[in-house]
Amino acid sequence: MTVAPTLAVASLRLDLGHTPILRGVDIDVMPGEVHGLVGESGAGKTMVGKAVLGIAPAGARIRSGSMTFLREDLIAMPERRRRDLLGRQIALIPQDPMTGLNPVLRIDRQMTDPLRLHLGLDRPAAAAKALDLLHQVRIREPERVLRQYPHELSGGMRQRVLIAMAFSCRPQLIVADEPTTALDVTVQRQILRLIKELQETAGTAILFITHDLGVVSKICDRVSVIHSGRILESAGVADLFDFPQHDYTRALMRATPRYDRPGDLLQPVPADLTARLIAEAEALDA
Amino acid sequence: MADRRGALVSAASDARVLFGAAVLLALIVAAAAAPLLAPHDPLEQDLLASFLPPAFQAGADPVFPLGTDSLGRDLLSRLIYGARVALTVALVAASLAALLGTALGLIAGYFGGWVDAVISRLVDVWMAFPPVLLSIVLVAIIGAGLHSVIIAIVIIDWTRFCRVVRAEVLVQREQDYVASAVTIGLGRWRILWHEILPNLLPLLLVLITLEMGIAIIVEAILSFVGLSVSSDQATWGGLIQEGRLYIHQAWWIMVLPMACIIVSVLGLNALGDGLRRTLDPVMRR
Amino acid sequence: MSAGYLLKRLLLAIPTLFGVLVVVFVLLRVVPGDPVTMMVGLTASEEDIARLRELYGFDKPIFTQFLIYLGDVLQGDLGVSITRKQEVLGLILGRLPVTLELSLFAMAVALLGGMMLGVLAVYRPGRGGELVADGFSGLGLAIPDFLWALMFILLFGVLIPLLPISGQIDPRLGFEPASGFYLFESLLIGEFAAFQSVLSHMVLPAVALAIPLAAIIARILKSSLQEVMTQDYILLARARGFSRLRIVLREALQNALIPTVTLSGVQFTFLVGGTVLIERIFSYPGLGNMAIEAVINRDIPLIQGIVLTFAVMFIALNLIIDSTYVLLNPRVRHG
Numbered sequence: 088m089t090v091a092p093t094l095a096v097a098s099l100r101l102d103l104g105h106t107p108i109l110r111g112v113d114i115d116v117m118p119g120e121v122h123g124l125v126g127e128s129g130a131g132k133t134m135v136g137k138a139v140l141g142i143a144p145a146g147a148r149i150r151s152g153s154m155t156f157l158r159e160d161l162i163a164m165p166e167r168r169r170r171d172l173l174g175r176q177i178a179l180i181p182q183d184p185m186t187g188l189n190p191v192l193r194i195d196r197q198m199t200d201p202l203r204l205h206l207g208l209d210r211p212a213a214a215a216k217a218l219d220l221l222h223q224v225r226i227r228e229p230e231r232v233l234r235q236y237p238h239e240l241s242g243g244m245r246q247r248v249l250i251a252m253a254f255s256c257r258p259q260l261i262v263a264d265e266p267t268t269a270l271d272v273t274v275q276r277q278i279l280r281l282i283k284e285l286q287e288t289a290g291t292a293i294l295f296i297t298h299d300l301g302v303v304s305k306i307c308d309r310v311s312v313i314h315s316g317r318i319l320e321s322a323g324v325a326d327l328f329d330f331p332q333h334d335y336t337r338a339l340m341r342a343t344p345r346y347d348r349p350g351d352l353l354q355p356v357p358a359d360l361t362a363r364l365i366a367e368a369e370a371l372d373a
Numbered sequence: 374m375a376d377r378r379g380a381l382v383s384a385a386s387d388a389r390v391l392f393g394a395a396v397l398l399a400l401i402v403a404a405a406a407a408p409l410l411a412p413h414d415p416l417e418q419d420l421l422a423s424f425l426p427p428a429f430q431a432g433a434d435p436v437f438p439l440g441t442d443s444l445g446r447d448l449l450s451r452l453i454y455g456a457r458v459a460l461t462v463a464l465v466a467a468s469l470a471a472l473l474g475t476a477l478g479l480i481a482g483y484f485g486g487w488v489d490a491v492i493s494r495l496v497d498v499w500m501a502f503p504p505v506l507l508s509i510v511l512v513a514i515i516g517a518g519l520h521s522v523i524i525a526i527v528i529i530d531w532t533r534f535c536r537v538v539r540a541e542v543l544v545q546r547e548q549d550y551v552a553s554a555v556t557i558g559l560g561r562w563r564i565l566w567h568e569i570l571p572n573l574l575p576l577l578l579v580l581i582t583l584e585m586g587i588a589i590i591v592e593a594i595l596s597f598v599g600l601s602v603s604s605d606q607a608t609w610g611g612l613i614q615e616g617r618l619y620i621h622q623a624w625w626i627m628v629l630p631m632a633c634i635i636v637s638v639l640g641l642n643a644l645g646d647g648l649r650r651t652l653d654p655v656m657r658r
Numbered sequence: 659m660s661a662g663y664l665l666k667r668l669l670l671a672i673p674t675l676f677g678v679l680v681v682v683f684v685l686l687r688v689v690p691g692d693p694v695t696m697m698v699g700l701t702a703s704e705e706d707i708a709r710l711r712e713l714y715g716f717d718k719p720i721f722t723q724f725l726i727y728l729g730d731v732l733q734g735d736l737g738v739s740i741t742r743k744q745e746v747l748g749l750i751l752g753r754l755p756v757t758l759e760l761s762l763f764a765m766a767v768a769l770l771g772g773m774m775l776g777v778l779a780v781y782r783p784g785r786g787g788e789l790v791a792d793g794f795s796g797l798g799l800a801i802p803d804f805l806w807a808l809m810f811i812l813l814f815g816v817l818i819p820l821l822p823i824s825g826q827i828d829p830r831l832g833f834e835p836a837s838g839f840y841l842f843e844s845l846l847i848g849e850f851a852a853f854q855s856v857l858s859h860m861v862l863p864a865v866a867l868a869i870p871l872a873a874i875i876a877r878i879l880k881s882s883l884q885e886v887m888t889q890d891y892i893l894l895a896r897a898r899g900f901s902r903l904r905i906v907l908r909e910a911l912q913n914a915l916i917p918t919v920t921l922s923g924v925q926f927t928f929l930v931g932g933t934v935l936i937e938r939i940f941s942y943p944g945l946g947n948m949a950i951e952a953v954i955n956r957d958i959p960l961i962q963g964i965v966l967t968f969a970v971m972f973i974a975l976n977l978i979i980d981s982t983y984v985l986l987n988p989r990v991r992h993g
Contacts, residue, residue, distance in 0.1 A: 137893075140896075140897045142893055142896045142897055144888075145783075169899075170899040170900070170901060171899060172899065173896070173897055173898060173899035174897065174898030174899035174900075175899065177897075178897070178898070179893075179894055179897035179898075181890050181891075181893065181894050182890065183890055186889055186890040186891060187890045187891055187894055188891055188894075189891040189895070189909055189913065190891075190913065190988065190989060191912045191913050191916075191986065191987065191988055192909075192912075200898075200900075200908075201898045201899070201900075204898075204899065204900070205899065236988040236989070238988065238989045249894075252898075262897075494673055494674065494677060495677070497670070497673075497674045497677070498674055498677030498678055498680075498681060500924065500927070500972070501674055501675075501677075501678050501969040501972045501973050502678070502681070502931075502965065502968065502969055502972070503927070503928075503930065503931025503932075503934060503968045503972070504928070504931055505931055505932065505934045505935050506931060506934045506946070506949055506964070506965060506968060507965070509934070509949075509950065509953050510685065510686075510953055510961060510965065511685075513953045513956070514685065514686070586800070590802045594802075594804060594935060597804070597935075598935075598938070598950065613808065617808065617811070617939075620811065620812060620815065620816055621816055624812060624816065627808060627812065628812065631805055631808060631809070634805065635800065635801055635805065638800045638801070638802075639796075639797075639800040639801075642796075642799065642800045
């Protein structure tokens with residue numbers, strides 16, 4: 088028997104103004120799976136995440152394709168239903184922990200507001216739950232952190248808070264948009280381990296957006312490679328690394344530093360390959 | 374869709390600049406050619422023809438297209454001559470305030486240290502006075518008249534230029550082009566004059582345009598209080614003051630000069646805003 | 659940090675205050691011509707002038723005069739009004755509550771109106787709300803308070819006489835507050851007829867004063883809200899299923915108020931300065947009205963006192979605005 092995907096994106100085309108950004112994206116994120124979406128900046132990977140969450144910038148327009156969440160149509164969904172899903176069933180871990188928290192609100196307000204909105208908890212219950220969540224993401228002195236403002240926390244701490252917030256209503260799907268890019272390397276590893284651990288415990292499906300194949304190898308089960316708004320290749324993570332099918336995937340791997348390979352063998356993605364991919368993609372616009 | 378909106382915005386901005394430029398041009402023409410344009414001598418009284426309404430109202434005399442004031446003087450002619458006073462004050466006062474404020478702002482921003490401290494303190498002290506009250510007191514001390522109105526505006530409003538120019542110099546000073554000018558051994562005054570000042574010109578142009586609007590208002594306020602030019606000379610503020618006394622009999626005496634001020638200031642603001650938008654990328658290079 | 663920041667501001671106010679005293683002194687003593695001649699006019703006899711010079715200490719060296727003036731001011735002695743023959747300080751304190759009440763009321767109107775328009779423009783972008791807000795702030799910025807005041811006089815004094823256009827209270831009520839604060843005291847002691855009368859007299863001058871400030875607030879708040887709405891934490895709030903109104907009001911507004919306070923702060927002082935002319939136009943018996951009378955009568959001690967009072971109010975207002983900024987921004991509070 089087949090299991091329904093948690094998130095299914097099919098042939099999604101999206102324009103920003105008159106510029107095509109996504110040119111037919113297909114991604115299935117299965118329950119309990121961490122699905123990497125990897126590509127260079129400008130490939131459209133963040134826009135996929137925003138489109139799924141329905142928070143694409145003004146001027147973005149979906150031209151065709153479909154997006155379903157647990158068989159429910161995300162595109163035709165009424166605004167009320169979407170707001171009900173967001174935060175409760177679908178959550179976001181944003182890119183930059185420095186700007187992802189509201190600078191003028193204390194951590195407890197930012198953590199308890201959605202708990203009260205989505206789970207209907209009263210103030211003390213929400214506060215207790217927030218404290219428990221901070222324990223889970225292994226923040227020391229969580230009582231104190233709850234009373235603090237974002238600028239009083241380090242980048243790693245803030246990302247932990249954001250992760251706790253994303254998992255707080257036990258969502259089915261989390262969109263993680265480069266959650267470790269803004270952090271330094273040692274913190275990055277801890278955060279990845281934390282996300283993986285929480286994900287395995289809760290069985291959450293994650294769409295993990297990143298430009299870093301090294302990160303993909305540590306956390307993802309499946310990977311889709313995106314370029315110029317097209318998915319070039321989609322495979323299990325071991326297959327992808329052992330038998331990359333697409334030239335671009337191979338080029339991307341040569342451009343990624345790995346601990347088992349000296350840094351001086353790194354090669355940028357060849358310009359002629361990039362040009363070819365862009366030409367192929369633009370041929371789809373007509 | 375995004376660039377269509379962008380085009381709309383720039384078209385709207387162009388329309389505003391055009392409107393502003395048209396208003397400024399009209400002011401200049403009215404001021405320069407006042408004797409040719411005015412149908413009557415603005416001081417010529419005709420007590421038998423006092424309080425005549427504008428031509429579009431019943432009981433009007435077509436000889437006086439916008440009606441007459443309490444002494445039977447032609448309102449259109451007085452408004453045209455009033456434009457002369459307004460424009461003179463606006464141009465001279467705004468330029469002089471810009472000159473003084475820019476000089477002090479350049480010096481404070483570029484040299485820093487105690488010079489900056491003294492000038493900044495002076496600006497603080499200046500900002501502690503209510504501008505309207507200060508201008509009234511100043512004109513009362515110097516004595517009424519066109520020149521004292523201009524002096525008062527310059528003395529009060531130089532701080533507007535000084536603050537903005539100082540802040541902008543602080544930004545420009547850190548730019549690479551200044552560093553390279555220093556490394557090739559240019560002197561400090563030379564850098565200030567030839568390198569930094571040209572970069573500030575668009576900003577100054579915008580500020581002067583806006584200041585002209587402010588100067589027109591201040592002149593009107595002082596005329597209104599009775600402290601501007603002598604009372605038989607036609608000014609918009611003076612007409613407003615006169616019109617206020619006869620508001621129940623002849624509303625047009627007050628409303629028409631008010632409309633002149635509002636249109637002038639709206640025009641100058643539109644021009645300034647439009648220039649700011651057009652010149653912004655140049656300034657933020 | 660918060661106390662330190664405010665303390666620094668407070669300390670900076672001291673040299674400013676000193677500078678204000680110097681300017682007020684210089685303005686009216688080192689004027690072209692003789693201050694005494696300016697006061698008494700050209701008809702006074704030589705002896706009278708000499709006597710007055712001695713009385714006011716104008717015969718002493720200028721530096722000594724300044725020290726005497728400084729000492730007097732620090733002791734709260736602002737001299738005696740020439741035309742009213744009363745202590746300047748007493749005259750000012752009698753009028754100050756009237757102007758304060760008018761200014762505060764106008765500020766409240768401006769804050770409320772400006773914030774509502776700014777929020778409306780961002781809550782309903784590209785639609786009616788934004789157009790109304792833009793149109794209003796364009797007009798409000800171009801037309802100064804005294805022209806609004808005159809339009810109101812025309813509108814309400816002549817065309818639809820709904821609201822009074824002159825004075826502060828219906829004199830037939832015979833209400834004389836002990837504190838000088840007509841609005842607060844009448845409300846506190848339950849004199850509702852007086853309260854209503856004071857309020858109705860206050861509306862037009864206050865709205866005239868408020869419009870330019872409301873326009874500035876609306877414009878700055880709109881652009882800073884627009885800026886804030888693109889921030890990641892707003893995106894996150896949207897991704898958490900909050901409604902747009904809730905996001906604008908609870909997540910964005912406080913962040914947007916920080917630049918708004920900084921940029922519109924000076925406009926609050928302009929509002930207070932605007933009372934001079936507005937009180938004149940509406941025959942409102944406050945400090946500003948008295949100031950213009952004093953200028954017309956060349957009552958130098960009174961002019962000095964009032965200018966000084968306004969300057970002190972401005973400095974105090976700036977301190978209050980600075981503390982609001984600290985209150986709104988936790989990064990300054992703790993950082």
